[in-house]
Amino acid sequence: MTAYTDHKKKKSLLQWARSRKGQQIIIIVTFMFIPLLLLLTFTYIPFGEMAKFSLYKMSYTSTPEYLGLDNYKEVFKNKEIFSSLKLSLYYMAGSIIQLVLALYLATILSFKTKGGNIFKGFMFFPYLISGIAIGFIFRFFFTRGFVFDTVLQWCGFDLENLPYWLRTQGLNNVSLVATSIWRYFGQNMVLFIGAIMSVDSELYEAAELDGANKFKQFIHIILPSIKTIFTLNVIMSITGSLSAFEPPYVIANNGANGTATYFIKMNNIAFTNKKIGLASAMAIVLFLIIFAVTILQKLFFKYAFRNANAEDQIVSKKKKRLAMSKKKEAV
Template sequence: MQKIIILWSFLIIPLLLLGIFTYYPAFSLITISFTNWNGISSIKTGVGLDNYIRVFSDPKYFEIFSHNLIYFFVGFVQIGLSLYFAVILNSKLRGRNIFRAILFSPYIINSVAIAFMFTFLLNNEVGALNVVLKEIGLESLSMNWLSDPKIINYTLAFMSTWKYMGFMMVIIIGALQSIPNDIYEAASIDGANGFQAFRFITLPSLRRILELCFFLNLNGALSAFEFPFVIFPSGSPLGMSDTFVTNTLLTSFRYSDFGLASAMGVLLMIITIILVLAQRWLFFGRDEK
């Protein structure tokens, strides 16, 4: 009995905080999604499924969601680079701690500072990147990095990759250091080369960590917000860089349509759950008992 009381004493506060700051807001979000509410009035008019129908019937939201998909696919590049640098910097490389610190440092830099830094770097006329390309004779490669609808979302996605690659690399390094060296030594004695050791020892040992990386990539892609919002706080021209989250924010606070914004939030939550479960089954779940 005493043990039960102690356990509940430790659990009650976290459970209470979880209920107040997670489950109650989620329940309120679902409730508001079935209403027409401006966020100020005390009157909330019930509209049934109208808000959800508006989302599915307007092709604008599908186009916005396609912007999130760009972040998702660019995220695979981030995972690949993180794995590549993690494997290299886990070896007996001279100065590896310095390189680790350099690659991890973007993660601790404020996202607003990073956004402004890249805004100056990628400026169409005086940005350092286009100036360098012009000086070395590659002027044909210079682009309107932050104003061309065809590439702006790729630019923002690679900004996110630059910031978060070091964080993911550190996670993978931690997993690599947990693999016993005896296994590699035994494989070397049996004649395995470096690629074979990576394929048959390293990758299987990183299975769970890679699952986490894929989850972080998916979650980050669906919730992409910081860089599009900081660079275009009032919304990008023609919505060319809007993501589902930034559009939800504009719908609620600019257009005062909290019912529609809540419906978008609920749909994003459902989509996230479905895609996480699908990704888990596709990559890791088919052979689990």
Template sequence: MRRLTPYAFLSVPLLFLIVFTYIPVANMFWYSVTDWDGLSPTKEFVGPANYVEIFTRPELFGVLKVSLYYVAGSVVQILLALYFAAVLSFSTWFRNVYKGFIFFPYLINGVAIGMIFLFFFQPGGTLDSALGAVGLGGASQQWLGDPAVVNYSLAGTSVWRYLGLNFVLFLGAIQSIPPHLYEAAELDGAGRWAQFRWIILPGIRPVVGLSFILAVSGSLSVFEIPFIMTGGANESETFVIQTVNMAFKYYKFGLASAMAVVLLVIILIVTWLQRRIAPDEKVTLS
């Protein structure tokens, strides 16, 4: 009976995983080879026709360039999270308050964040008022209406929202490093920068690698922030927004499912390449 206890506890989450993950993914693969409109009770099998259409229509892949803004934002986000985590891992005035401020945005619903920054970036909104207050009113512009700057605005919003997640991951990893290593380094005359370079960074390398993988995959599949704030207008449409529009606006569920499969494959390939280029190395700190 004791041998069956672990399986009994695992049965419920495994059932949810099958019902809400594996079955929908299997259905997605099936829909991707049909010409289903999402309404008809019948699904006409068309084979690889949807995939052929995807790879013969360059505009469907052209929106992937928008993801580059989010990739760049993710790099900035990881660097900032690493900096704050390293600084606040040491004794600092009001560090718990700072931790709360940094992590709090991650707790806010994505729709709420989109609405907040929609007012933040609107003409005459919070950002323009702040620029005018410091004498930079001339820098005001159409932050969400100009194709040249809209993706910078959206990527900046994403950085603000997800900074807290990486910060907590890095802070937890740093705090798991044995304290006596810092003491030994201080006795040897090592400053904060030397401690960060030779103790902290090697000690949290696997977590940093994981954060980069999550950041890149998230950048390729970004959806809610641009969808809420611009709806994909002004050259801010992402691959996921295009996929959703293909399904629910043009009623081409088969083609949309094929696009989702292609995005899944792209993310898997990018993740595999990241693991090959920068594999995790076991670091022993003692």
């Protein structure tokens, strides 16, 4: 009797696995298991190991020595490490300029513009170039007497009166931020264009019936409609500015002349000074800062776009009115 029952269960299980529903569940579980396994293996386990390293004084060859939270205290006590975070303000300011420029051009290019497709291609092309290649390009671009200085001399400037773009304190960080803006604003522009082009054209017609000009259409139609992409771009730009690495590393020769960002300092401490524990603590601190900034940005935009749903309802009513007026004209 027991053998018969076990055979029946096995048969029913096999039948379930061969059924449509069973195969769907097996495929879903399989496709979930593999990405989760990769994520666990290459992200969460290494992150846990790094968090453990941050509690020790260790290098690549020496025996680890437990320090507790001393490495975290060192991150905030060390003036060079903590001051490197201030350089992120340059990149944050640059990200704001980048987003404003991208949104402005995206709004123009979303409508019929002569040569718009060619212009989009030119603006997006820098994002496709390797960051290291861009670094070498702008390293020669800003070098004394080279491309940028030559162009300024054509405009009437004297070479002796021009500053050293990569040596002058403060100005060198502005030069590096300009390269980041040039590289990334095309990506943001394309994302904005895709979002703006998905807005129903009848909404603009409804707004024009009420006498709304282009600026009011932008504020009350375009911005609320692209709020998801806008929020995503802002979060990516601001958090990316906290982890700037390629421009100061390649262009400014590993963060020379006061251009070393937090990421550069962390890289030097880990691989030059071989203080793995301290570098791991810096990485954890940076993760917490980025996490906090992301949460604050989400809360801010949730508050900023609190009236977006109400505006969507108003616009839908205007759309209905437009449809009614078209029906009357047809009659």
